[in-house]
Amino acid sequence: MSAVTxxxxxxxxxxxxxxxxxxxxxxxxxxxxxxxxxxxxxSEVIRPGIVSANWAGVMIRxxxxxxxxxxxxxxxxxxxxxxxxxxxxxxxxxFLVATLVGDYGLVVAVVIALVVSALVGLVTGVGVGIFRxxxxxxxxxxxxxxxxxxxxxxxxxxxxxxxxxxxFRTLGAGMYFDVVPISLLVFLPxxxxxxxxxxxxxxxxxxxxxxxxxxxxxxxxxxxxxxxxILYVIAAVLAxxxxxxxxxxxxxxxxxxxxxxxxxxxxxxxxxxxxxxGGRGNFGGTIIGALILTVISSIxxxxxxxxxxxxxxxxxxxxxxxxxxxxxxxxx
Amino acid sequence: MSTTIDTPDTMVSSPTxxxxxxxxxxxxxxxxxxxxxxxxxxxxxxxxxxxxTGIQGLAISVLPLALAxxxxxxxxxxxxxxxxxxxxxxxxxxxxxALMEDRSEGYAILVVIGVLLLxxxxxxxxxxxxxxxxxxxxxxxxxxxxxxxxxxxxxLKTPGGGSAEWLRGLTKGSLITPFIPKAAxxxxxxxxxxxxxxxxxxxxxxxxxxxxxxxAAYRSGISVARTKIIAYMLTGLFSALAGLSLTASxxxxxxxxxxxxxxxxxxxVLGGVSLAGGRGGVFGPVIAVVILSLIRTDMTFMNVxxxxxxxxxxxxxxxxxxxxxLIQLRRDR
Numbered sequence: 005m006s007a008v009t010x011x012x013x014x015x016x017x018x019x020x021x022x023x024x025x026x027x028x029x030x031x032x033x034x035x036x037x038x039x040x041x042x043x044x045x046x047s048e049v050i051r052p053g054i055v056s057a058n059w060a061g062v063m064i065r066x067x068x069x070x071x072x073x074x075x076x077x078x079x080x081x082x083x084x085x086x087x088x089x090x091x092x093x094x095x096x097x098x099f100l101v102a103t104l105v106g107d108y109g110l111v112v113a114v115v116i117a118l119v120v121s122a123l124v125g126l127v128t129g130v131g132v133g134i135f136r137x138x139x140x141x142x143x144x145x146x147x148x149x150x151x152x153x154x155x156x157x158x159x160x161x162x163x164x165x166x167x168x169x170x171x172f173r174t175l176g177a178g179m180y181f182d183v184v185p186i187s188l189l190v191f192l193p194x195x196x197x198x199x200x201x202x203x204x205x206x207x208x209x210x211x212x213x214x215x216x217x218x219x220x221x222x223x224x225x226x227x228x229x230x231x232x233x234i235l236y237v238i239a240a241v242l243a244x245x246x247x248x249x250x251x252x253x254x255x256x257x258x259x260x261x262x263x264x265x266x267x268x269x270x271x272x273x274x275x276x277x278x279x280x281x282g283g284r285g286n287f288g289g290t291i292i293g294a295l296i297l298t299v300i301s302s303i304x305x306x307x308x309x310x311x312x313x314x315x316x317x318x319x320x321x322x323x324x325x326x327x328x329x330x331x332x333x334x335x336x
Numbered sequence: 337m338s339t340t341i342d343t344p345d346t347m348v349s350s351p352t353x354x355x356x357x358x359x360x361x362x363x364x365x366x367x368x369x370x371x372x373x374x375x376x377x378x379x380x381x382x383x384x385x386x387x388x389t390g391i392q393g394l395a396i397s398v399l400p401l402a403l404a405x406x407x408x409x410x411x412x413x414x415x416x417x418x419x420x421x422x423x424x425x426x427x428x429x430x431x432x433x434a435l436m437e438d439r440s441e442g443y444a445i446l447v448v449i450g451v452l453l454l455x456x457x458x459x460x461x462x463x464x465x466x467x468x469x470x471x472x473x474x475x476x477x478x479x480x481x482x483x484x485x486x487x488x489x490x491x492l493k494t495p496g497g498g499s500a501e502w503l504r505g506l507t508k509g510s511l512i513t514p515f516i517p518k519a520a521x522x523x524x525x526x527x528x529x530x531x532x533x534x535x536x537x538x539x540x541x542x543x544x545x546x547x548x549x550x551x552a553a554y555r556s557g558i559s560v561a562r563t564k565i566i567a568y569m570l571t572g573l574f575s576a577l578a579g580l581s582l583t584a585s586x587x588x589x590x591x592x593x594x595x596x597x598x599x600x601x602x603x604x605v606l607g608g609v610s611l612a613g614g615r616g617g618v619f620g621p622v623i624a625v626v627i628l629s630l631i632r633t634d635m636t637f638m639n640v641x642x643x644x645x646x647x648x649x650x651x652x653x654x655x656x657x658x659x660x661x662l663i664q665l666r667r668d669r
Binding site: 086088131135136137138140146148149150155156159271274281310311313315316317319320331 | 417480481493598605645662
């Protein structure tokens with residue numbers, strides 16, 4: 005008797021929770037958007053009147069470079085990799101442009117910065133793809149190399165002392181009518197390209213395939229070394245572009261400018277539902293993840309807590325969100 | 337190094353075979369010791385005045401990173417990774433410095449014991465979160481990096497505090513003969529006293545087992561969750577020791593994490609510990625730390641830009657790992 009009532013009671017419950025899980029697994033972006041909305045409401049409750057069109061613009065503007073760097077993490081994590089060199093590459097590319105623009109003009113400086121970024125990515129890709137070095141180690145080593153070389157360049161170039169070009173400042177920090185960040189001009193096409201590339205091209209499918217089951221993908225004839233080499237070049241170029249926006253947003257260029265964004269970029273990708281173990285995730289979730297992190301740090305700073313408490317809360321929230329996410333999606 | 341690996345045919349049950357087996361087993365560490373010897377000779381050649389004071393300085397300067405590398409090695413052997421090592425060092429270091437300031441020498445002993453317990457606690461939190469939430473190690477410890485760094489800032493807002501004299505004296509100078517720097521002695525005693533007994537015990541075997549094959553370990557009756565938490569507790573303990581060595585060498589506590597986390601990962605890999613877990617030991621990483629530090633010293637002697645030393649460290653890291661995986665690839669074939 006009791007068994008019957010038990011099963012009768014538990015069945016609908018089980019169904020709904022399974023439904024929620026299915027929703028989370030198939031459309032992770034919906035609960036993430038709900039969390040984002042909750043955080044926006046929370047911002048308004050804590051500081052009434054703070055949420056406005058201008059506030060939204062500022063949030064988006066701050067989230068865009070983070071979202072691009074988190075995009076590097078997303079595409080590399082799909083193949084069970086990671087790119088810890090994004091900070092060094094982004095700083096380096098912004099710094100290169102700032103030092104070269106005076107002598108060679110903006111276009112040449114940008115092209116040089118992007119080519120150097122691509123070369124760094126190529127070396128990383130050779131290490132990961134051909135020599136099978138663990139991506140964590142390879143990108144860590146490359147970030148040391150890039151940082152050291154950038155420092156050497158800094159000493160060579162210290163006399164010329166050019167600044168961040170005006171165009172970058174407009175692009176990184178400017179807003180139309182105080183609402184729409186101009187950096188969307190860079191970000192929207194980039195995001196569209198990444199999402200299209202991941203979902204609609206053969207190359208994107210290969211990334212998922214390699215991460216999901218490397219042996220099966222090899223047996224079906226995927227040359228994973230080629231895929232990985234191209235992947236890390238793409239990631240490095242994306243990091244280079246993010247570097248332009250970061251140097252424009254902060255109106256400075258230094259060789260360590262973007263270093264603090266590396267770990268948040270990993271966190272944004274994880275919160276956005278990308279599995280660090282490979283094979284699962286998409287860039288849409290990552291963008292929301294970057295927005296969530298930006299709003300969280302804005303809430304934390306508007307609360308007036310000291311830096312210490314902010315860091316503690318920031319870390320705790322990352323664990324909590326990742327844990328909730330794992331619990332819902334893995335325990336079926 | 338490669339010759340010992342490339343001759344598996346020598347594995348026969350004779351005395352020479354036993355030596356060959358041992359050589360094969362410790363090939364990586366022996367290779368590192370060889371590189372270290374070559375580097376020391378090289379240092380002496382380019383800088384004839386490099387002698388005992390140089391070696392003592394080297395021992396003192398590598399102590400925090402060497403302990404951090406040991407901490408990282410334990411986590412990696414158990415198929416984990418702890419990105420919060422640097423933050424835990426900062427936290428334990430400022431706690432020690434804040435509590436020891438203007439206190440008696442005897443009270444400092446209590447502080448040191450308390451800080452070591454704190455290290456175990458921090459590691460237990462890391463490990464439990466990983467086990468309970470089932471979130472990948474790298475993500476949890478990445479988040480805890482922020483938490484512990486924030487806690488360190490709560491304890492001390494700016495660098496400050498103090499250190500007991502006996503703690504400071506523990507790493508300075510040398511013992512018995514000038515050939516034995518105290519810092520090196522402390523390192524070997526501490527690591528030997530904690531790691532060797534564990535390594536030889538059931539627990540040590542479990543750590544390697546969950547590192548090389550968690551499922552097989554589980555089926556042989558090892559509690560994977562408990563062993564993992566213990567692994568992270570050991571990582572926390574060694575991080576606390578590293579933090580104490582920071583306080584001992586500087587005399588104060590600095591609430592900002594140094595570059596220790598990523599360098600410890602680098603040292604662990606150079607030291608022959610596989611990131612896939614279950615392979616390697618703690619002495620390889622320690623030697624790797626000494627090598628990295630000596631290379632930096634040599635480059636200063638040769639008047640090379642210190643930034644090129646950073647480049648060299650990165651290239652060595654990448655290069656050595658590439659060679660290692662090439663050897664592995666050839667063996668797999």
